Amino acid sequence: MATKTSENDWQLRIFDSLSYPTRILAPDGTIVAVNRRLKEKIDRNAEQTIGQKSEDIKHLFRTVTQSSAGGEVKPTLTDAVKKKSGKSIVFTTTDSQGRQRWEDRVFSPILDDNGDVVYIIESFRDITKIKTLEKLYSGMRELIDNVVQSSVSGIMAADRRGNIILMNRAAEELFGYTIAEADEVNIEDFYPEGVAREVMRKLRDPSLGERGKLPITKVNIRTRDGEEIPVEMTAAIIYDEGKESATAAIFNDLREKLAVEQKLKEAQAQVVQSEKMASLGRLAAGVAHEINNPLTSILMYGNIMQEKLEAGSPNKKNLDYILEDAERCKEIVKNLLAYSRQTNPKRDIFLINALVNESLGLIRDQKLFVHVEVIKDLADNLIYIDADKNQLNQVVINLIINAIDAMEGNGTLILKTYGEPRTGKAYLEVSDTGCGIPEENLNKVFDPFFTTKAPGKGTGLGLSMAYGVLEENRGHIKVKETGPQGTTIIMELPALADSDGLPFDSIG
Ligand SMILES: Nc1ncnc2c1ncn2[C@@H]1O[C@H](COP(=O)(O)OP(=O)(O)OP(=O)(O)O)[C@@H](O)[C@H]1O
Ligand SMILES: [Mg+2]
Structure with missing residues (x-):
């Protein structure tokens, strides 16, 4: 240790034993003292610089081939003197072996009783290790960010108060919020009433597996539009020194599945x-x-x-x-x-609307219609079909009688025909305002001898005959809708194409 000032011994010893290379400068930059570490690390002959002005660039690493410091060291020193507060500057250097090093130069002013700067302590710190870790960490962060963002599962995290702190793109899409918009909503808004609490309760329940972890669970989430979507989710509580600090969850949309x-x-x-x-x-x-x-x-x-x-x-x-x-x-x-399709159907070409009119006319017992309003909602284009007309009339008659029976002779009967040009299909629907078919009977009504009618009133062959006839004529029949408001039975048949290859002629 060499100094031109007369300091107390112990102060000098402290200065000498500082682990960073350190110099003491006068406010104008004149070197007042250098410590032992500086002599060891930077300049063996540093003592000879005492009394001189500090140079701009004096590097911690002896053999420097490249430096980013430029002329910034001196202004930093001047700034520290002017502002009377510590200032530092970080620069990278490349050492003789081509390795990148980071150096932190810190200027700490020492003030006298009047608050004027009397000395500046200048220390040289090697922050290469910290910088390398920092780089590694930010690289890792970037990688994790990329993994999270590119995941097809929605990933979301919330802090202890339920504020959203992370949402990946898939989560944004699933919930319909961007992370910026999610600022105004709480995690509870992302689920139907009570579900978020239930998830938290399960997360904290040690009887459901590892504490703080929710195994795959099916729940409904709620989107921004209020739509409820079934998802499969897993969740975890994130602990910081043993205390709950956040929750994270992964969601997979189950709609398609x-x-x-x-x-x-x-x-x-x-x-x-x-x-x-x-x-x-x-x-x-x-x-x-x-x-x-x-x-x-x-x-x-x-x-x-x-x-x-x-x-x-x-x-x-x-x-x-x-x-x-x-x-x-x-x-x-x-x-x-x-x-049982043992009838060898005949082939007739006729308009689907004719089926409705003829069948109505063929019902001999017109008393049936006394309290029934019949609405005909017939296609206004010419839809021809090619099928056994007699058999199909029998089918429609059966459907009409079933409908009247279901309404106990009192209600509205709608007979509707229409075509679907895209598929070339013709449709005939028979709707009533009757009692409906109970769920448990739905897959039995087409069975032969299934009837709910009193003995002697129905044989239970009407719909089974209809089923066989439709299948035989390249069509289908099914219950389209049924409930306490009534029933609609729908018949589908292939429509005949016209000379242009189109399924329907228009009337005009
Ligand atoms: N429009 C309808 N509304 C409510 N139930 C219906 C309707 N059509 C049919 N069903 C139910 O389906 C059963 C079977 O109908 P299906 O026409 O095959 O036989 P049925 O009418 O009972 O007897 P059948 O037609 O031989 O005289 C009926 O007994 C009834 O329970
Ligand atoms: Mg019947």
Whole structure:
């Protein structure tokens, strides 16, 4: 230690033992003292600089090939003197081995009793390690940011008060808020009433796995528009020194997955239904064929007997009953054959609207309509179909009678026809304001002999016959809608193309 001032010994020893290379300067920059560390690290002959003005660039690292310091050291010193407060300047240097180093030059003014600057302590600090860590950290941060941002799952974090502190792009899209807009909302607004609290309760519940962690859970979230979306989420509490500091959650939209699952379920149900229909069809066909032959002979011989019986014979009435019931059986057999598609349909070309008008006209018992308002909502373009007209009339008659039965003869019956040019399909809908079909009966109404009507009133063959007829004529029939307000049954048939290849002609 060398100094031209007369200091106390212990002060000098402190100065010497400072671990940073340090100099004491006069406010004008004249070097007053240098410590031991400076001599070791920077300039062995530093003592000879005492009394001289400090140079602009005197580097911590001896062999410097490049420096960013420029002429900024001197102004920093001047600034520290002027402002009477500590100032520092950081610059990078490249050492003789080409390694980048960071140096922090700190100027700390020492004031006298009047508050004037008497000395400046100038220390040289190597901050390479801190800077390297800083760089590494910011690189890591950038990487984590990229990972979070590019995730297809929505990622969100909130502080202890529920303020949103992080949202990635997928979360912004899912919830419909940008992170900036999320400033005004609380985490509770992102869920339906009570759900956020329930999530927090589960997170803190040690009986549900590791504390502070929520395993995959299905919940509904709420978007900015108030829409509720089913998601699969996992969440975690973030602890800082043992205390809850934030929560983070990852969300996956389940809408697509649920829609696929639902479609699969429907497809499976359809397979089961059509298998059932097929086996019922085989059974019906078997029964119908077996009964058809004896029935034909009963009717034939019965009619012969009828002709031979003398008028006034007491057996005539009995034979009438036999023949009447045999006719009823024939009707049943006919319907069973239609259901099991054993009828070889004829092909007629006709307008779908004609089905509505003819069927209405064919219903013999017009008393049925006394308290029923019939609304015809018919297509105003010409939609031709190519199918068995007789069979389809029977179907429509059955649908109308079912509708009137469901309304107990009192209500509104709507018959609607229309076409769908895109698919080339023609539709006929029969709607009523009746009692509706209970959920548990929905997949039974097309089964043969399923009826809810009183014995002798319905055989339960109307809809099964309709089903068979539609399938046989390349169409479909199903319950479109049903409920306490009424029922709509829809028939779909392929429409015939016109000479231009279009499915429908327009009327004008
Ligand atoms: N429009 C409707 N509204 C409410 N229920 C209906 C309607 N159409 C049919 N159903 C229900 O479906 C059952 C089966 O109908 P389906 O036409 O096959 O037989 P049915 O009318 O009972 O007897 P059938 O037609 O042989 O005289 C009915 O008994 C009824 O329970
Ligand atoms: Mg019926």
